Amino acid sequence: MMRSIKAAKFAGEAVKYIVLTLLAVIFLFPALEMVLKSFMNDLDIRFGALFPSVFTLQPYRDALDAQYFWWLKNTIIIGVINMVGITLSSSLCAYGFSKLRFKGRELCFSLVLATLMLPAICMQIPLYKMYYAMGWTNSWLPLTVPGFFGGGALNIFLMRQYMRGIPDSICDAAKIDGANKFVVYAAIVMPMCLPIAGYVMLTSFLGCWNDFMTPLLYINEPAMYNLSLGLYYRYVNNAGGIPPANVQMAAATVMLIPCVVLFFFFQKVLINGVSVGAVKG
Amino acid sequence: MQATSNRRKIRQAREWLSSFAFILPVMIGILVFTLFPMVSSLVYSFTRTYTTVRGTGEWVGLQNYAAIFNEYWPEIGRSLGITFLFTVISLPLTLILSFGLSLLLTKDIKGIKVFRVIYYLPVMIPTVVSGILWSMLANGSDMSAFNVILNACGLPSFPFYDSDKTAMFTFIVMGLFTIGSSMILWIAQIKAVPSTLYEVADLEGAGALVKLVKITIPMCTPIIFYNLIMGIINSLQVFSNVITLNIEPSGKEALDFIVVQIYDFYNSTDLSMACALSWILFVIIALISGLTFKFNKWVYYGEDV
Numbered sequence: 001m002m003r004s005i006k007a008a009k010f011a012g013e014a015v016k017y018i019v020l021t022l023l024a025v026i027f028l029f030p031a032l033e034m035v036l037k038s039f040m041n042d043l044d045i046r047f048g049a050l051f052p053s054v055f056t057l058q059p060y061r062d063a064l065d066a067q068y069f070w071w072l073k074n075t076i077i078i079g080v081i082n083m084v085g086i087t088l089s090s091s092l093c094a095y096g097f098s099k100l101r102f103k104g105r106e107l108c109f110s111l112v113l114a115t116l117m118l119p120a121i122c123m124q125i126p127l128y129k130m131y132y133a134m135g136w137t138n139s140w141l142p143l144t145v146p147g148f149f150g151g152g153a154l155n156i157f158l159m160r161q162y163m164r165g166i167p168d169s170i171c172d173a174a175k176i177d178g179a180n181k182f183v184v185y186a187a188i189v190m191p192m193c194l195p196i197a198g199y200v201m202l203t204s205f206l207g208c209w210n211d212f213m214t215p216l217l218y219i220n221e222p223a224m225y226n227l228s229l230g231l232y233y234r235y236v237n238n239a240g241g242i243p244p245a246n247v248q249m250a251a252a253t254v255m256l257i258p259c260v261v262l263f264f265f266f267q268k269v270l271i272n273g274v275s276v277g278a279v280k281g
Numbered sequence: 282m283q284a285t286s287n288r289r290k291i292r293q294a295r296e297w298l299s300s301f302a303f304i305l306p307v308m309i310g311i312l313v314f315t316l317f318p319m320v321s322s323l324v325y326s327f328t329r330t331y332t333t334v335r336g337t338g339e340w341v342g343l344q345n346y347a348a349i350f351n352e353y354w355p356e357i358g359r360s361l362g363i364t365f366l367f368t369v370i371s372l373p374l375t376l377i378l379s380f381g382l383s384l385l386l387t388k389d390i391k392g393i394k395v396f397r398v399i400y401y402l403p404v405m406i407p408t409v410v411s412g413i414l415w416s417m418l419a420n421g422s423d424m425s426a427f428n429v430i431l432n433a434c435g436l437p438s439f440p441f442y443d444s445d446k447t448a449m450f451t452f453i454v455m456g457l458f459t460i461g462s463s464m465i466l467w468i469a470q471i472k473a474v475p476s477t478l479y480e481v482a483d484l485e486g487a488g489a490l491v492k493l494v495k496i497t498i499p500m501c502t503p504i505i506f507y508n509l510i511m512g513i514i515n516s517l518q519v520f521s522n523v524i525t526l527n528i529e530p531s532g533k534e535a536l537d538f539i540v541v542q543i544y545d546f547y548n549s550t551d552l553s554m555a556c557a558l559s560w561i562l563f564v565i566i567a568l569i570s571g572l573t574f575k576f577n578k579w580v581y582y583g584e585d586v
Contacts, residue, residue: 119559
């Protein structure tokens with residue numbers, strides 16, 4: 001009797017593992033095949049091999065030219081600027097919305113949340129005119145300046161949720177000791193918000209890394225492209241002919257690596273951050 | 282008397298300003314990067330304005346909207362149909378599958394964290410990378426990775442992205458690879474359900490299915506609602522995932538989403554038509570999410586609310 005229950009439990013576990021493993025294989029297949037294809041020679045590509053017959057680095061030599069590294073450098077610069085701008089700006093605003101009490105606060109906050117509902121395209125297209133009039137098109141200003149003005153409703157919301165968890169008594173104690181609002185923000189609230197600040201920094205960097213639509217609309221100078229736009233005009237929308245699949249996959253693999261590395265190092269920060277707003281909100 | 286009350290008013294005003302200063306960046310941001318473009322977009326939609334010409338063009342009243350509903354309607358109506366079709370199929374599928382996945386992943390079995398990481402990984406793939414990758418995996422040729430596998434299993438090749446009949450199916454499947462992002466939310470919510478509820482249910486002798494339907498799902502309604510609203514807003518705006526695909530024109534034709542149309546107008550320098558169409562999209566999104574909010578009685582927000 002005891003044994004048969006144990007056996008049934010074991011069988012149940014085994015089925016679960018088989019299902020989970022099968023799903024894992026399915027979820028991993030696209031990225032794995034991308035990496036495998038990036039090491040193939042042209043012959044393997046032509047015959048549609050799933051596994052390279054010989055590993056070659058030639059696709060990487062072809063894909064990673066000077067221009068690729070130039071775009072990579074552009075992407076990193078834009079990403080770092082946004083990381084600083086968005087984190088700074090959204091934390092300041094979140095502090096205002098959570099720890100300071102003033103007339104009109106709730107109204108302003110609902111205004112911020114309402115912007116979440118607006119379709120990006122409605123704003124991005126007319127903004128072209130404004131950027132054009134100010135001479136901002138074909139520069140990084142449209143990709144970096146908006147981040148300093150609030151850093152996005154979602155980031156403010158997440159930061160505010162987190163800051164609300166910090167007891168007011170700590171802030172009040174500092175105020176009694178003579179600290180002004182900014183000192184309370186910088187010396188007390190921010191150090192306690194490192195997990196969520198880390199999340200915002202990480203996602204804003206990754207957001208820039210992935211950003212495709214904004215540069216597509218405002219930049220048409222190849223020297224100013226980010227990696228997304230560069231790869232798009234080289235491997236998707238290229239009138240001069242598109243390089244073979246192994247070169248495409250090599251370029252794509254290198255672009256994916258930083259995302260995967262950051263994910264593995266900071267998965268806790270990422271996953272906790274995603275959950276903060278949604279569950280407590 | 283008068284002097285002290287004035288001084289108090291000044292002190293209050295100064296106090297208010299010093300607080301408001303913290304949210305000043307976002308208020309300026311909303312004004313400049315949200316409200317101003319929304320209003321100017323509406324204005325442009327009543328004019329004939331081009332991206333290549335400085336300033337706003339001549340006022341044409343409702344002409345752009347008339348054009349959308351008359352001469353452009355065959356394409357735009359079709360685009361709207363495609364966009365709705367995608368939303369109606371992909372959103373429930375995403376919700377159900379990500380919920381099922383998270384149910385598998387909340388059980389305490391060994392190695393569960395590894396699986397969670399693996400299922401979340403595809404979410405990290407940048408849009409452009411995903412476009413290039415899936416154009417290679419899922420094109421209609423016999424040499425595409427998916428067809429090589431199908432052929433190896435003795436099945437005939439499938440056209441995937443290269444036919445107008447199967448492109449939408451392929452696109453929906455591609456989207457399902459990123460259900461990891463909703464899965465994370467589900468897991469967090471399921472874990473937040475008080476365990477006492479399950480203990481009581483166990484005492485009453487409730488089975489697994491009853492517990493799922495009577496406890497887990499009702500307690501998860503806030504996440505269902507959040508995923509629903511965000512899902513509607515996002516799937517009506519599908520753009521980057523389509524435009525980064527390098528596929529046959531017939532496949533692209535079947536994926537002619539509404540924002541792709543807006544971009545095409547913008548690309549052909551017709552800013553005012555792009556703005557008119559994006560305002561139509563805005564009204565549609567506002568209506569649908571407004572309705573969803575109106576009928577949210579089924580969402581359980583805890584007893585304290």
